[in-house]
Amino acid sequence: MQITALIQVINYLKETSGNQALLEGYKKLIEIVREASEKQQVDFSEAILKEKEQLRHFFLETDPSDMGYDSYCLFGKINNDQLFGKPAADYLENLLTSDRKNYRTIYSDLSSKVKQISKLSETLNQFQQLFDQLVPAEVFHFAEETYNKSSLLLYFGGHMSVNNIIALERYSRLWGGILSAFSKLTGEEILMLDISSFHNGNLSLSVAIEDKTFNAIKSGVVEILGTLSHILKIRKIQIEIVHLPLYNDLNELLEEEIRTLINHRAWESAQKLISVYLNTTIDADEITNDISRSLKQILNFVEKGGKIEFKPLESTPEVAQTNKILIESFAIAYELASTTDSLAQALAKKQVI
Numbered sequence: 001m002q003i004t005a006l007i008q009v010i011n012y013l014k015e016t017s018g019n020q021a022l023l024e025g026y027k028k029l030i031e032i033v034r035e036a037s038e039k040q041q042v043d044f045s046e047a048i049l050k051e052k053e054q055l056r057h058f059f060l061e062t063d064p065s066d067m068g069y070d071s072y073c074l075f076g077k078i079n080n081d082q083l084f085g086k087p088a089a090d091y092l093e094n095l096l097t098s099d100r101k102n103y104r105t106i107y108s109d110l111s112s113k114v115k116q117i118s119k120l121s122e123t124l125n126q127f128q129q130l131f132d133q134l135v136p137a138e139v140f141h142f143a144e145e146t147y148n149k150s151s152l153l154l155y156f157g158g159h160m161s162v163n164n165i166i167a168l169e170r171y172s173r174l175w176g177g178i179l180s181a182f183s184k185l186t187g188e189e190i191l192m193l194d195i196s197s198f199h200n201g202n203l204s205l206s207v208a209i210e211d212k213t214f215n216a217i218k219s220g221v222v223e224i225l226g227t228l229s230h231i232l233k234i235r236k237i238q239i240e241i242v243h244l245p246l247y248n249d250l251n252e253l254l255e256e257e258i259r260t261l262i263n264h265r266a267w268e269s270a271q272k273l274i275s276v277y278l279n280t281t282i283d284a285d286e287i288t289n290d291i292s293r294s295l296k297q298i299l300n301f302v303e304k305g306g307k308i309e310f311k312p313l314e315s316t317p318e319v320a321q322t323n324k325i326l327i328e329s330f331a332i333a334y335e336l337a338s339t340t341d342s343l344a345q346a347l348a349k350k351q352v353i
Contacts, residue, residue: 158305
């Protein structure tokens with residue numbers, strides 16, 4: 001699958017680096033910055049920020065987060081210089097602000113970026129020619145031919161890293177139970193997990209899924225991960241109030257609010273899934289409990305650093321949008337983990353004082 005991801009990223013980079021909207025956007029922005037560096041008595045800030053926003057919009061619109069976690073991670077490594085996608089938009093945001101007037105330095109930085117993009121485009125063409133000569137086409141088509149069904153990919157990293165056989169057994173049992181619950185919901189076959197890759201504790205599991213189960217899990221995952229942004233907001237409030245001289249323990253009240261939020265969202269999501277996918281031969285109350293518990297386990301999996309990717313048998317805009325939402329959710333989960341650590345440190349410090 002790494003080869004498939006590599007081809008996907010290379011095709012994206014080739015297409016984007018040759019996009020005239022990108023080149024024209026940089027050309028306009030660089031020209032205005034150059035003029036601003038030569039005519040310092042004239043205020044070009046409004047025009048510069050306008051062109052910057054148009055180029056940032058292009059980068060955000062073409063960010064390849066919809067290609068899935070595996071490919072997006074590879075894109076992040078190749079895109080270390082922030083030439084494309086959201087990283088490029090963030091680079092522009094930091095480079096061009098209303099209070100920065102050192103236009104000669106900015107002009108030099110922007111010109112350097114354009115040269116890097118042009119050089120990368122040439123390098124990618126050379127690489128693909130060499131790759132096509134050395135690697136038979138059937139090699140990178142093998143992954144797609146392995147299953148004749150859609151599949152779910154699970155990535156174990158962060159606190160979910162697999163460092164021993166006990167962890168491997170525990171995580172496999174966890175996801176075996178989750179998948180079993182969704183299989184009972186849809187009435188489709190119970191699924192088996194396969195190890196896709198393992199390196200330095202980072203484990204990848206894949207599972208072939210029937211269409212109804214695939215869609216049910218996809219809907220459930222999107223619903224439950226929607227709580228992450230709300231949990232993050234509550235965590236930030238907890239940090240703000242931790243040192244206030246309050247008579248009531250608002251921190252514990254907010255902890256209870258988080259638990260209630262998760263329980264309600266999991267239960268409501270389970271009921272929605274049952275209204276669409278319920279296999280009528282099973283008890284509705286029992287499967288509601290099973291699915292609700294499974295959704296909370298999925299949320300916990302992502303909060304601890306686990307990742308999920310959906311691979312349809314045939315690509316669809318809906319699944320691409322789901323994978324894009326997941327990439328955004330993983331970023332929120334990362335910030336949430338950092339915020340939770342900061343809260344724990346603040347509470348520990350408060351107790352010492």
